[in-house]
Each structure stands twice: as C-alpha cells, then as structure tokens.
Amino acid sequence: MSLLADPLVQRMLVAGLVVGIAAPIVGTYLVQRRMALLGDGIGHVALAGVAAGWLAGSIAGLAQRDALALPGAIIFAVAGAAIIERMRARGTAAADVVMAILFYGGIALGVLLIGASGGTSTNLLGYLFGSISTVSWQDVWVSVILAGVIIAIGIGLRRALFAVTHDQEFASASGLPVNVLNMLVAVLAAVTITVAMRVVGVLLVSALMIVPVAIAQLLTHSFNRTMFFAMGIGAVLTVTGIAITLYVNLQPGALIVVIGVVTYAVVATAASIRRKQRARIAA
Amino acid sequence: MTDRPSSNAPRTLLAGRGVRVALGGTEILHGVDIDVHAGEAVAVMGANGSGKSTLIRALVGVLPLTGGSVTYAGEPMSAAARTTFGYVPQRISAAGGVAATATEVVIAGLLRHGRLTPPRDARRRALAALEQLGVADLASRDVGSLSGGQQQRVLIARAMVREPRLLVLDEPMTGVDLQSQVALVHTLDHLKADGAGIVVVLHEIGPLASLIDTAVVLDHGEVTFRGAPPEDLGVHALPGHVHTHAHEDPRPPASGPVLEVSS
Numbered sequence: 147m148s149l150l151a152d153p154l155v156q157r158m159l160v161a162g163l164v165v166g167i168a169a170p171i172v173g174t175y176l177v178q179r180r181m182a183l184l185g186d187g188i189g190h191v192a193l194a195g196v197a198a199g200w201l202a203g204s205i206a207g208l209a210q211r212d213a214l215a216l217p218g219a220i221i222f223a224v225a226g227a228a229i230i231e232r233m234r235a236r237g238t239a240a241a242d243v244v245m246a247i248l249f250y251g252g253i254a255l256g257v258l259l260i261g262a263s264g265g266t267s268t269n270l271l272g273y274l275f276g277s278i279s280t281v282s283w284q285d286v287w288v289s290v291i292l293a294g295v296i297i298a299i300g301i302g303l304r305r306a307l308f309a310v311t312h313d314q315e316f317a318s319a320s321g322l323p324v325n326v327l328n329m330l331v332a333v334l335a336a337v338t339i340t341v342a343m344r345v346v347g348v349l350l351v352s353a354l355m356i357v358p359v360a361i362a363q364l365l366t367h368s369f370n371r372t373m374f375f376a377m378g379i380g381a382v383l384t385v386t387g388i389a390i391t392l393y394v395n396l397q398p399g400a401l402i403v404v405i406g407v408v409t410y411a412v413v414a415t416a417a418s419i420r421r422k423q424r425a426r427i428a429a
Numbered sequence: 430m431t432d433r434p435s436s437n438a439p440r441t442l443l444a445g446r447g448v449r450v451a452l453g454g455t456e457i458l459h460g461v462d463i464d465v466h467a468g469e470a471v472a473v474m475g476a477n478g479s480g481k482s483t484l485i486r487a488l489v490g491v492l493p494l495t496g497g498s499v500t501y502a503g504e505p506m507s508a509a510a511r512t513t514f515g516y517v518p519q520r521i522s523a524a525g526g527v528a529a530t531a532t533e534v535v536i537a538g539l540l541r542h543g544r545l546t547p548p549r550d551a552r553r554r555a556l557a558a559l560e561q562l563g564v565a566d567l568a569s570r571d572v573g574s575l576s577g578g579q580q581q582r583v584l585i586a587r588a589m590v591r592e593p594r595l596l597v598l599d600e601p602m603t604g605v606d607l608q609s610q611v612a613l614v615h616t617l618d619h620l621k622a623d624g625a626g627i628v629v630v631l632h633e634i635g636p637l638a639s640l641i642d643t644a645v646v647l648d649h650g651e652v653t654f655r656g657a658p659p660e661d662l663g664v665h666a667l668p669g670h671v672h673t674h675a676h677e678d679p680r681p682p683a684s685g686p687v688l689e690v691s692s
Contacts, residue, residue, distance in 0.1 A: 178527040318490065319511060321511035321543075323542075366528070367530065
C-alpha cells in the first residue's frame with residue numbers, strides 16, 4: 147500500500163487509467179469505420195508536432211525546451227486528422243495511401259525539426275515509446291480534462307456517431323450533420339492520441355485504441371456493450387501493466403500492449419472452443 | 430384568372446425539376462423531372478448505368494445537384510425537411526466494422542436534423558418497427574449474422590421507425606427471400622394507404638406490381654417513359670426503354686463453319 151502513497155505512482159496510475167478508459171471509445175468508432183490504423187497515421191503527425199514544439203521552445207529560449215511539445219502535438223494531430231478526414235470525405239486519395247504518406251512524412255519531419263532545435267532523435271524516444279514515469283501533475287490534469295471531454299462526447303453522442311460511422315448515406319439523408327460528426331471523430335482521435343502519447347508512446351498508441359475493442363468484440367455483439375466493455379478492458383490493461391512495472395523493470399507502454407495482445411489471444415481461443423462446443427451440442 | 434390547384438388534386442410531396450447531377454466531372458443526369466404525390470408509389474426503372482440510383486440519391490440530398498431543383502412539400506430541400514424522409518440505400522450488408530444489434534441499427538433511424546440523441550421511448554419504437562417487418566425476434570441479434578433478406582428488413586425498419594411521409598428505397602428486393610418480399614409489400618401497402626409517398630428503384634416491377642402507380646424509366650440519364658406500368662412486365666417491356674449496352678449476338682454466323690482447323 148505504501149507504493150500508492152508515492153506521488154509518482156499516483157500520477158502514473160491516474161494518467162494510465164484515464165487513457166485506458168478514453169482511448170477505446172474512439173477506437174470503437176475507428177474500427178466501426180474500418181479505419182483501425184488511422185491512430186498510427188495521426189500519431190506520426192503528432193510526433194512532428196512534438197518536434198515542432200521543441201523547436202518553438204528552443205527559439206523562444208524556454209528553460210524547459212519540451213514545454214511546448216504537448217501543445218505542438220495537439221495542433222499537428224488535429225490538423226493532420228482534419229486533412230485525413232477531408233481527403234477521405236472527398237475521395238481524393240485512397241485511405242491507405244494517405245496513411246502511408248502520414249507515417250513517413252510525420253517521422254521524417256519530426257527527426258528534421260528536432261535536429262533543427264538542437265536536439266537529437268533520442269529526445270523523441272520518450273514520445274515514440276512512452277514515458278509515463280516522467281509525467282507531472284500538470285500533465286495528469288491536462289490528460290484528465292481532455293479524457294473527460296473525449297468520454298463525454300464519445301458516450302453522449304454515441305448514437306449519432308454510430309449512425310454516421312455505420313451508414314453515412316442514411317445519416318445524410320436523415321438530415322444529420324455528417325461532415326461535422328465525421329470531423330468530430332477525427333478530432334477526438336487526434337486528442338486521444340496526444341493524451342495517450344505519454345503513456346504508451348506514438349508507436350503503440352493505436353494499440354490502446356484498438357486492442358480493447360478487438361477483445362470486447364469477442365465477448366458481445368452489441369455496439370454499445372462493445373464500447374463499454376472496451377473501456378473497462380482498457381482500464382484494466384493499463385492499470386495492470388503499470389502495476390507490474392512497479393515491481394519489475396519493464397517498459398510500461400510496451401507491457402500494456404503485450405498484455406492486451408495476449409489477452410486477445412486467450413479470449414479468442416476460449417471463444418472459438420466455446421463456439422465448437424455449442425455446435426457439437428446443437429448437432 | 431389564375432390557375433388554382435383543385436382541392437381533389439393529390440398533394441405533391443417531392444418534386445424534382447430539371448435535375449442534373451455530375452459525378453467525377455461526367456454528367457449522369459441531364460435534366461430529369463419527377464413528381465411524387467401523397468399516397469403514390471413511383472418506380473424508377475432503367476438498365477444498369479441509366480442513373481436510377483443517382484437520381485434518388487440526389488432527391489434525398491446525398492448527392493449535390495449541378496442543376497435544377499428539388500422541393501419537398503413545396504419548400505426547397507433542406508436538412509430539416511428530411512426529418513420526415515425514410516431512406517433505404519442500396520447495399521449488400523447492414524453490418525459495420527463493429528457488431529451491432531438490429532435494435533441498435535433501427536434506433537439510428539430516430540435521429541434527425543436537430544436531434545442527435547434518441548428519444549426516451551426509442552427502444553420501444555425500434556421494436557415496434559421490427560415487429561412491423563416481422564423480424565422482432567431478431568432484435569437482439571447481430572445484424573451481420575442475419576440473412577440478406579433479414580438484413581434488408583432491418584434496414585427498412587430503420588426507415589419505417591421515422592414514420593416517414595416519403596419513403597425512398599433503392600433496389601429493396603435485391604438478394605431478398607420470398608418471405609421478406611411479402612413482408613415488404615405488406616409494409617409498403619400500409620404506408621401508401623396512410624397517405625405516404627413512395628419512390629422505389631427497381632429492375633423489375635415483380636412483386637411490387639400491385640403497388641406501383643407510376644413508372645419512370647431512365648435511359649442515359651434522361652426520362653424515356655413516364656406513366657402507369659404495364660402489368661407483370663419488367664423494365665425491358667416498358668415503352669421508351671432502350672438498351673444501354675450493345676450486346677454482340679452470341680450465336681454463330683448463319684453460314685460458314687463455326688470452327689475451322691487447317692494444317
């Protein structure tokens with residue numbers, strides 16, 4: 147119990163918990179739209195935003211050069227998400243091509259900008275793989291507020307967001323503001339990624355959005371329940387991963403994702419065995 | 430003296446005038462006129478590529494017009510006007526990337542302009558709509574696990590739950606079993622009797638023959654026939670129908686060998 151009194155542990159657990167709950171909400175909409183890899187694309191753009199924040203901090207002569215990293219990531223991620231959504235909606239480029247351009251362009255721009263600010267690419271490692279142990283209380287509160295917004299919108303508007311991600315043509319004919327709702331999903335994804343970036347890192351942020359949804363889908367065939375189950379699974383995965391790293395020297399972000407993937411494999415196997423047993427009984 | 434509409438004249442719900450639509454820089458519809466009155470069922474027919482689906486997608490506001498106009502109840506089309514539309518798009522599957530129950534899909538039909546959250550009695554109304562289509566027992570099932578006909582009935586229930594004054598259906602009979610076709614005909618009959626207008630894209634009038642009042646035949650984006658459809662006949666028998674694709678005669682030439690081998 148003494149560990150829980152440690153402010154560092156408290157910060158890690160609170161940050162992990164809010165990200166674990168919020169990320170699968172957006173992930174549910176991305177999976178629904180069959181754009182599970184969108185998070186990776188936006189994450190790489192966010193990395194360029196981190197580097198741009200460093201460069202801005204360096205130019206401004208700030209003592210803490212990464213003070214503008216998070217605002218930079220949010221601005222770049224939201225702008226990137228908006229561009230992706232516009233291109234998707236207009237059909238000006240295939241989704242996988244847009245995603246590939248963002249992957250490579252984001253990383254390359256990030257490395258160039260971090261170099262221009264006098265840093266090295268190793269300064270980006272904390273953002274690539276997560277650095278939850280370095281979060282401040284200020285970071286935690288920013289995460290809590292942003293996650294609160296994601297949860298409120300993601301759950302409060304779930305019927306409308308379901309309608310538009312399930313069948314955009316019907317939603318449009320029904321008079322729903324499909325462009326606004328589509329853009330909302332993209333912006334929620336961008337904000338989620340920047341919030342989750344410190345916990346699991348840009349390279350693994352998409353996993354925290356998608357893996358809990360994939361596990362939940364094995365347990366239910368209701369959209370609502372998939373979302374709520376995924377939120378619970380996300381929270382358990384992040385807290386479990388962080389708790390283990392308090393005792394074992396492992397990288398928290400990677401451990402959370404590995405636990406998620408192993409859980410998916412176990413649940414998928416159990417579900418498959420159960421289906422076969424039912425089929426045998428029915429026969 | 431001014432012309433005034435007779436009080437007995439059917440009320441025009443939907444009116445398209447000189448509707449023009451271009452896709453990818455190519456004009457698909459070249460000035461189509463169409464009227465749908467209250468209590469009238471209009472079949473939009475034509476060969477593949479004639480512009481049937483493009484026309485109804487333009488009528489419901491999914492595609493922008495490049496010319497002409499669409500009015501609903503005498504007012505220019507708007508998101509607010511589409512509140513009383515029911516639309517059943519042409520599609521192969523009702524399933525998305527995440528599983529959803531039939532009830533969840535139908536509840537989406539209760540959303541509209543200015544209402545992004547469903548009403549309190551959404552579940553009850555969704556179940557009533559599924560009951561109307563004869564699929565209430567599938568309410569808790571994943572729509573992706575249902576047959577094509579059952580999925581289509583769920584999508585029609587999603588349109589019906591809106592209590593539409595105008596129902597627009599794009600090839601609703603495609604891949605639908607006989608039982609679902611009968612359920613659909615009954616549903617549309619009741620809706621029409623209640624005074625709603627119906628626009629349906631069809632390849633063949635088939636099971637909907639008793640329902641259709643007016644057939645509008647399109648060919649290369651232009652209306653080639655408008656009037657009461659001949660009974661029991663498909664689009665190929667309608668006056669004004671023109672084959673849009675030239676087909677080579679598959680028969681061998683009348684004279685001469687079919688295959689000749691020489692050394």
